[in-house]
Amino acid sequence: MGVLIDKFDVFAGGFWLTLQICVLAAIGALILGAIVAVLRISPVPPLRAVGTGYVNVFRNMPLTVVMFFAAFGLPALGSNADFLRIPVIDSLFTRLGTDLPYFRFALIALVLYTAAFVCEALRSGVNAVPAGQAEAARSLGLTFGQNLRYVVLPQSWKASIVPLGSVIIAMIKNSALAGFFGVVGDLSATADQLTGAEGYAFIPVAIGISIGYLIMTVPLGALLDRIEKRQAVAR
């Protein structure tokens, strides 16, 4: 068990890096997912086709393949993902500004992949609003924007919060893949490093790494269960 204490800073560092990936990827995925959701429910057929195509492609592809695409495709497109070196943010999330692009590539892959699921969560929320609600709003003379703001979105938000949460939990778990794609020092890379190259005993390291992930996923899952139960009662 000594490794847990001796290498506590390594575990803590790995946890912090994984948390950074998760926070950044969650923000990115929510934004991109919202954009794709807007495309998917827009009245213009080509935009809808783009949204649908995006979701079908990324939802049915393993994240591993997306990661490989980010690692090989982006350099071929002539980009080192330098646009992610955002001045103020990269002083907090230091890995965004490093010369090695793997952190940014992993982040992009995670965002692209998760956005498809975020889009579906948002869209299923909008579709869960009974059609009569929007019809009633229209017949009252509300404009499209008012309709969205006062009638549809408040209701769809309730229906999509739980699916969104489970998407985020899945994303936290998927972020473990980054460690196997050249992102040095996150929790999964730490597991590999400590049990492989540094030859520590397996069980203590496994416990430490597991705790790191469970701290992030279990409370979030419990919170979601609570919200779900409360909603079930309210309904």
Added chain:
Amino acid sequence: MSQQTSVLYDVPGPRQRRITLISSLVAGVVLLIGAYFLIYKPLDDKGQFSMELWGPLVDPSNENFSLVWERIGLGFKNTLIAAALAIVASLVVGTLLAVLRIQLKSLARRRFTGMATPLAYLLRGLSLLLSAVTRVCVEVFRGLPVVITIFFVARGFPEFGISFDTLWYLVIGLTIYNSVVIAEILRSGMEGLPGGQAEAAAAIGLSPLQTTRMILLPQAFRIMLPALISQLVVVLKDTSLGFIISYEETLNIGKQIIGVLDNPIQVYVVIAALFIAVNYSLSKLAQYVQRRLSRGRKTANLPAQQAPATALISQAEGGGGAGGGGN
């Protein structure tokens, strides 16, 4: 995409149709121009569309064509084998786990009256302990990333002198995660059934185990079939994680091909297309089953229809929608 595309719009009139048509054309042109300048041109400049790179994959007369596809076929076969083994094992283990948890829950309410007091306390303690242990196992393995589970299995087992083929590490890793998820799917399916089902079973004298086996489980399977099929998609995608323990599945083979031919983008496009084709058909199957089920019986009104939060939301199509309808 029929009239029911969205609750947000009325059925368009002639003017609206004209506006839609014009904006469609504009959007289409803008998208095409954007795709050309942002994606096609940079790739073309780097020579990514040359026959030298694509040839081995698409041109049957290329010397490497048959060899490359033979390898990809082998990799895909290995992927399917791993996925099939994992899903069968997870179904079996998951069902057992679900039944166990339901049984333990009903045991927890039993007081074991009529037995000697110490024995009754012992049995109650035992059942409470077991149910706590299974609960913790479920939470832990559900909360861990699959990659980590697979990695732990592949690193941990040899440490205790147990070593298998890499296929089995992958299958065991996938099974641990997915059986827990499937157990939760089935359990929430069984708990979502109307209470009358279990009561009626008890009334005609079935034991708790018989009730679960003959009454609850078949119905839970039926209701949860779409979610289970979606889980199959997840398993198929997750087999690609086999590359971290160097199991020879599609991606690993792809990596080997790239090592020789040096055409990463092309190979990954082909592999991605393979995965998308298979998984897309599976998701469509799940949707079809869901539609048939909700049409067949009035199961759509059951709260159980709502997919459990764990099962990713690859089934967001039906899960969130049907359950959230609140009708």
